[in-house]
Amino acid sequence: MRISKLVVESDSNCAVELIQKISVEKHSQSTLIRAIKELLVGLESVVVRHIYREANFCADALAKAGQEQEDGVHCFKLPPAMVAHQVLADRSGMKFSRSVTL
Known part of the structure; x- marks a missing residue:
């Protein structure tokens, strides 16, 4: 590549x-x-x-979806529905809180 x-x-x-x-x-x-x-x-x-799991949401969702796809490279012109909300939230700068136990 x-x-x-x-x-x-x-x-x-x-x-x-x-x-x-x-x-x-x-x-x-x-x-x-x-x-x-x-x-x-x-x-x-x-x-x-x-990175924290919250920052890896899209990659995790795409990897899980990829397990059900044919082998090969898949390119998307637009974010797939499973990650569209997260991509829009990231693009708008939305912050997500993270609970941490001490």
């Missing part, structure tokens, strides 16, 4: 930490983690960071 700069955001702090670790040989998913790292090595700039 000729991508040289990439920002990877995940609501899984564990996944972010594993991708950022130097060695993951003893992890049960080490093969997958190594494959991800190999994809990132050829890029000019890569940032991998944790």
Whole structure:
């Protein structure tokens, strides 16, 4: 896809930490983690960071919907109905509160 700069955001702090670790040989998913790292090595700039689940709503909804689609790349001219509300809220700058237990 000729991508040289990439920002990877995940609501899984564990996944972010594993991708950022130097060695993951003893992890049960080490093969997958190594494959991800190999994809990132050829890029000019890569940032991998944790985001809260609320900020990942659209990606999560699209991933779940993608499990029911045929394999391949799917492009949308407009946001699909499942994420349209969230995209509009984000575009308008709407803020969502987050409850945190201490």
